[in-house]
Amino acid sequence: MKNKLMTLLAVSMLAFISSGSAQSQDKLDWLMGIKKIDVHMHIKSDQQYLIDFMDKWNFKFCNVATSARGFRDVNGQRENAKKLVKKYPRYYAWITTFDATTFEEEGWADRVIAQLKDDFENGALGVKVWKNIGMEIKKSNGEYLQLDDPVFTPVFEFIASRGKTLLAHMGEPIHAWMPTYFTKEGVGRNYWAKRPEYSFWDKPDKPSYSDILAARDHVIERHPNLRFVGAHLGSMEFDVDEMITRFEKYPNFAVEIGGRTRYFMWQARGKVYDFFTRYADRIMYGTDRGSSLVMTDEQKKETYEEMEYRNSLFMRYYATDGEIPWGNIIASDRPRPKPTYKVSTLDLPKDVLEKVFYKNAVRWFPGIDKDYK
Numbered sequence: 228m229k230n231k232l233m234t235l236l237a238v239s240m241l242a243f244i245s246s247g248s249a250q251s252q253d254k255l256d257w258l259m260g261i262k263k264i265d266v267h268m269h270i271k272s273d274q275q276y277l278i279d280f281m282d283k284w285n286f287k288f289c290n291v292a293t294s295a296r297g298f299r300d301v302n303g304q305r306e307n308a309k310k311l312v313k314k315y316p317r318y319y320a321w322i323t324t325f326d327a328t329t330f331e332e333e334g335w336a337d338r339v340i341a342q343l344k345d346d347f348e349n350g351a352l353g354v355k356v357w358k359n360i361g362m363e364i365k366k367s368n369g370e371y372l373q374l375d376d377p378v379f380t381p382v383f384e385f386i387a388s389r390g391k392t393l394l395a396h397m398g399e400p401i402h403a404w405m406p407t408y409f410t411k412e413g414v415g416r417n418y419w420a421k422r423p424e425y426s427f428w429d430k431p432d433k434p435s436y437s438d439i440l441a442a443r444d445h446v447i448e449r450h451p452n453l454r455f456v457g458a459h460l461g462s463m464e465f466d467v468d469e470m471i472t473r474f475e476k477y478p479n480f481a482v483e484i485g486g487r488t489r490y491f492m493w494q495a496r497g498k499v500y501d502f503f504t505r506y507a508d509r510i511m512y513g514t515d516r517g518s519s520l521v522m523t524d525e526q527k528k529e530t531y532e533e534m535e536y537r538n539s540l541f542m543r544y545y546a547t548d549g550e551i552p553w554g555n556i557i558a559s560d561r562p563r564p565k566p567t568y569k570v571s572t573l574d575l576p577k578d579v580l581e582k583v584f585y586k587n588a589v590r591w592f593p594g595i596d597k598d599y600k
């Protein structure tokens with residue numbers, strides 16, 4: 228009863244912010260009601276607001292462990308993820324990761340495989356690799372370690388042999404190879420201003436974006452039995468044609484959106500619509516949100532509202548027929564910037580939406596729908 232009421236409330240909220248046709252509203256209501264999986268979430272702590280969100284919007288979250296900065300160590304994340312999945316099997320699935328920085332130590336691959344074996348026994352559905360491979364970790368000969376280095380071969384073979392999936396966030400975003408922009412006052416305004424170690428602009432000694440993606444593609448090609456999912460649109464967010472080239476070449480390759488919906492809005496609507504309908508089996512929904520380790524009540528409330536705001540905008544973009552206000556409106560700036568232009572929404576067919584929001588996650592991460600009634 229409570230769930231039903233919550234769904235009704237959420238549906239009426241979507242109705243309030245949607246200016247589309249009655250048919251669009253029906254499709255939004257339908258999308259609100261069906262089972263959905265967000266495959267790219269970072270749940271660092273057990274929070275009631277996440278459960279409330281999943282109840283209201285009918286979602287299940289896949290919690291992704293990562294070597295990315297700002298996260299606790301790999302073992303801490305694994306323990307947290309295992310605990311959450313045990314406590315809330317309806318709400319959480321998880322993807323593990325491993326520490327690649329020690330790859331030159333004796334017995335490294337065996338130790339990683341032993342860890343992954345344990346994680347798979349504890350329900351992990353896949354393994355995430357991060358862009359420190361390609362952009363940060365160096366070999367003792369001074370070269371950057373790339374994903375197609377033979378050191379990873381036994382690990383990838385093991386993942387494939389267990390029927391698990393590799394999730395790879397490599398060399399993304401391409402802006403790392405573009406100049407940092409500054410305000411009139413000389414304040415750096417983007418990610419690289421704060422993280423100069425990932426600004427590869429005008430640094431010829433650093434690997435290029437295309438070298439990193441080529442190494443990634445070698446792995447997809449070399450392991451046809453490994454299901455390979457590219458995080459954040461496989462680092463090819465700027466042009467669907469780049470994804471299409473790989474989909475045509477590699478049947479074992481798919482992508483998840485991972486918070487990159489806005490990049491579709493910046494490409495021609497018809498081209499993006501065709502991409503979704505032609506490759507409907509290869510694209511998964513993900514928002515890259517979650518919870519922090521320690522949160523005040525105010526932060527919990529803000530994060531919850533932020534999740535509702537984003538998901539409602541994205542669902543309108545994918546499902547309805549019309550326009551939505553856009554601009555820099557999901558940036559972390561506060562007060563939140565006002566929309567400055569409109570984008571045409573996609574109005575994808577229901578069968579495509581159901582694949583993107585649910586069925587593909589089940590196909591590419593088998594077991595992800597466990598206990599999701």
Ligand SMILES: [Zn+2]
Pocket residue numbers: 267269291515
């Ligand atoms: Zn992420």
